[in-house]
Amino acid sequence: MTLLRDDPALEQPIDDLSQLVDFFRAGEKPASDFRIGTEHEKIAIRLEGLETVPFDGSNGIGAILAGLNQDPGFEPIYEGETLIGLLKDDASITLEPGGQLELSGAPLRTLHETCREFRAHVAQLNRVSEPLGVVWLGLGIQPLAKAQDIPRMPRERHDLMRSFLGARDTLGLSMMHATGTVQANFDFSSEADVARKLRAAYAITPVVTALYANSCISEGALNGFESFRAEIWRHTDPDRCGILPCVFEESWCEGSAYRAYTDWALDVPLMFIQRSNGYRGSPGVTFREFLERGFDGERATLADWNLHLTTLFPEVRLKRIIEVRGADVGPPDLICALPALWKGVFYDAEALDLVCERTAHWGFDQVDALHADVARRGLKAETPDGPTLELARELVAISRAGLERIGERNSRGETEAIFLEPLESLLQQGRNPAQELLRRWEGPFQGRLDRLVEYARY
16 A cells, blocks of 8 residues: 655645546556455543543543553654654554544455454553443444434544534534544555546445444434445545545546546545645635645645545545445454455456446436445345345355455464355354344343443453
């Protein structure tokens, strides 16, 4: 994956739209250099009293970041005098708006490596957090508190996002403060490769959302959804979120994917720009208007374009990587399964062909309706071709075959297909994590939040 920290080339002003298109083209690489990156958020709970965790205090989120910073190899990230994140090699730990901590993993060659990275991170986080009485939950939504009651983290970017989204939608603040997701990042070799991968990814993202649904309890009670996280995203700023119609147009696969995504991004309003003296909020001008007329006395640069792309949240995002975003965070074994599922489809030509052919007749309206349906009903939703559960089984089988053909083996001779076994086990039972959680909540948990926290903690 292409990292863009301190890239002086991004400071050049934008003189022509071709520079924006070429920004994506610069991410192309040969298949031999393809890597995988995994990102996962975790939700903090203070065991005593089952309380949310503020930033300040001797056992707050800030203290946990400071404790992590004591381990060798970390480089601290400050905003003013406040520690807001950590860097280590090509990975980072970042502070999210409601106190979630996210590991943005390094770009690694195999799933064996990325799963070891995840397990080491969780062990390290628990070593620091548990003595402070804080545990981390693998759930797609904060299960106890209302979004407005979750402590805010001290980041300037988040303050501007709160102001921006709070004026534009109904659930954007819930998205920022209460949700948790697992994402995976992948490389591409050409514009044609991008077009095929994004077309396939948008079609099957609702199926992945159903597979990973794990946010059925919020504010201490059942909320009527299997993935309330997905429903929240469907009610967050529609200009920058959701399923993109352009991916389903005929021209998408005819050599214009970079330009089509560029045109969509150009017409999304700016949240803010960043200069040496900090962030500056935008009054809602689009990036196209910023490019044509300037903003606040500033001229648009490629660094502004790069920052703008990070404030766009479609279900599948294009930067200099492809980022798949549709899954609730869940149990540890499902964290490793998520990049495995996508790698088996994206990095094996036969598997990608099968998924493209299987969903070629699906249009935007059908996929968008499916996305809404799986948020509420999970694997019981209906795809254009039948039950989501059956397509999920088919998708996992396609991915398994792809991973077997790729053939990356660990020291025991096992391929990366081993990471799909937790998904296969759930699918044999016809369940996703939300349905398993519902079974426990209504049965052995007896609606007790302490049992839920003990079950969901890492």
